[in-house]
Amino acid sequence: MMSFSLAPSILLPGIPMPASLGMIPLFAANPFTEPVGVIHYLIVGAVLFTAGIACMTLKRNALGILMGIELVLNGANINFVAFSSSYLRAEGAPTLGLDGQVVALFVILLAAAEAAVALAITLNFYNNHATVDVDRADDLKG
């Protein structure tokens, strides 16, 4: 199985990867047989994310799309929390170990604000078009 890394080599192609970063095995073993760890959180996050994307792309109802957005954000939140796991932390790092959770809280806050704005837009759209079908919202068509 190929090893996967989040190393910056994707962004900087051609630069040889430092060995210490490139050697973290993400899919080292079967998740179904492993005890619950970071991988499982990530899988849940990915599923949520994908479900959100699917919801955004497939739903014609604006409220459905907003829900999809919430799913995507929450998928990302789970990832943040997962990556703040103490397993992935370096030994003796001067930190409280709550970075991921803090960011997740920010995202929730942001999602609330965004939902307020988006609902206002949707409401206006409904006032103008008597519908919340996003396919009818093609005024910005080129």
Next chain:
Amino acid sequence: MDLESLLPTLLGLAWLLPLASFTVILFAGPRLGNHGKGAAGVATAAIVGSFVLSLFAFISWVAQHPVRAVAHEDHGGAHAAADPTHGSGDHASTAHSTSHATAAGHEPGHDTGHGEAGHAGSPVHYSGDWYTLYEGGRLKLSIGWYVDALTVLMFVMITFIATCIHVYASGYMHDELHDITDHEVHLADGSHLHRPGRFHRFFQALSLFCFSMLGIVIAGNLAMVFIFWELVGICSWFLIGFYYERKSASNAANKAFIVNRIGDFGMLIGLMALWGALGTLHFADSTGPDGHARPGLFSLIRPPVAGNAQWVPDGMVKFAAADKVGAVLRSHADDPRAGVEQVEAKVEDWRDEGYGRWLLLVAGLGIFCGCIGKSAQFPLFVWLPDAMEGPTPVSALVHSATMVAAGVYLVGRFYPVLTPDALLVIAYVGAITLFIAATIALVANDIKRVLAYSTVSQLGYMMLALGVGGWLAGLFHLVTHAFFKSLLFLCSGSVIHACHTNDMRKMGGLSKVMPWTSGTMLVGCLAIIGAGIPFLDIGLSGYYSKDSILAQALLFARENPSHSILFYAVAGGAMLTAFYMFRLWFMTFAGQPRDHHVHEHAHESPPVMVYPLVALSILAVVAGWTLPGGFGIANMIEQARPAGTGGTELGGLLFSAFTVPAEHASHAHDIHVTASLTAFATAATGVLLAALMYVWGIIPPAMVASAVKPLYTLLANRWYFDEIYRFLFVLPVLGISRLVSGTDKGIIDRFIEGLAWGAKQVAGFDAWLDRTLIDGLVNGTASATYSAGLELKKLQTGQLRQYVMFIALGTVAIFVLAGLLFRSSFAG
């Protein structure tokens, strides 16, 4: 204020006033008064101002230098008392030096004026420079003055006549105040030309003319004379061509200008000869910036040290003997100073050998060439009769009284430089002119043309007088002629104004309806024929001047029998003059009206035109008189006699040896009596003949004309001069012009057109390249971008879900792509 500074100030102001008027009219023109009527006021005010200033100058002059009869001058009294000591032809320079031995106000070392002649014989004169145009080494060009009695007199005469004519013209030209239909101009559609009036333009040109004419008179050097000489030429051109829409007027203007240029060419040669050999064009002596005296032309050619006798100046001798000078200098190449001294030592020998005599003759004749043109002498007189196309006041002022007299004036002013041989040439030119012009005047029917030919003839008289040694006689006649000829022209203008025609055959019997005009014109006619009573010696102005010319010519003929034809020309001319002048008067004023239509509409001219006639006729009578104290124009001119002239001179370079007699000798009793009797007899004969033919009809003019038909035809066609010139000069020039223009059009233009065609072709190819290739590239880029935009536009569907899909799929695609591209590194 002494004369030395007073005269230049007064005369300079008098000279510049018309220029100021010209400038004002030039810029304010039609806005002056009612339709430009104010222009007449401005111009007249200026010339009246000039006249007053000149008169003041005249009075100051006479107060300082009383005009007295010189010992041998004897016009007014009994001429039996002519001083016998002057009858024998000794040098006149010693004779009249005493009458003006003193002149106030000359400060030694003052470098702008020469109040007193430094030596016996030189006339009283004041000279100096107002403005130096150029000065370097010996050469100096300047605007300056040379004022003597003649200048003062000419100023008064010119400004007086000009004043009369300005007043007269403000009446004569009144048609020009409004729009005018010129009946002599036929347009292509058969109608007449309709144009706005040009009243102000007339007075503008008249003012400029007065300025230029006074400039000639006051000029202190020949270069300045030449400048103003050309200026009067251009003014004459403006004024002859005043009705320039008429073909005849514009042709006449051009003819006058071109013929004058021919004369001026000779004048330039004369100027170059003087300038090149002598390095000065100043008349009078002056002082250079270094304090050294600079002798003027007069004292170079008639040096005081030699008793003012004419000689060839050193400069001319060296100029003519350039080869010898060069040889001497080369032989002293090692010591240039000795060479120069050697040359100076030899100048005297060379002068005796005759070097430079021809150069002096050429200089004199060259200047005279300019005078031939300006004073309408044979063979360049053809322009003057045509110049009558101008308005009549112009004919009176420019083409009879002043401008044409400028030639005579210049010959008089330049007299010391003219050698006896040059004088004889001048005399013959004058004789031929006076005879030809007088004969043409006999048969002319246009009233102004008769006067024009009469002017030419009288100018011939003046030239002849100057040529036979009558310096005073010629200039005296110039002054008197100016008065009566301007009078005659103004009278003819009055007649034309009344009859609206120039043709004398349509006039007749006008004396009843135009008493003032006819009376004043009779005075003019009597003056021009020199009417007077011989033994009492009383007459009109022409009597005195013409008598002195006759006397001098008679004296010349007696001294040189081979040249006695000059006297016969003068005497015959006097008879012809009397005949044609009275023919004119009789045809116009006497007898019965020939054309009743013309006669009925004739009327006396308005007072503004009559007053000048009366003023001029008074002067035409008295201008020649000498008052008991000796005051008179003749004696005043005599004050200005150039040093050394008036004595007996021997000539013989061009002709076999001859003598130019001393002028005062002509006042001897027998000469004088013979001359005045001849004058009386010839004039009386002429008048009688005219009366016989045109009043009493005893000899019908038609019979005379048919009896001498070939002669009559010759005269009526003006000796075929215009035709001869046309054939000899105009046609060849036209032929050459045609040839040249053919070359120009056929070859040069073709070549240039070919070049242009080639350039056009290249440009066309260039344009094609630009349009197709470059524009195509640019437009292609633009349209490609545009169509790409059109295509891409389709992606912007506005469908939110699609956008999200793109984002998602795009992200996935990027990851997949990255995975494929960087497989090796991931694999690592």
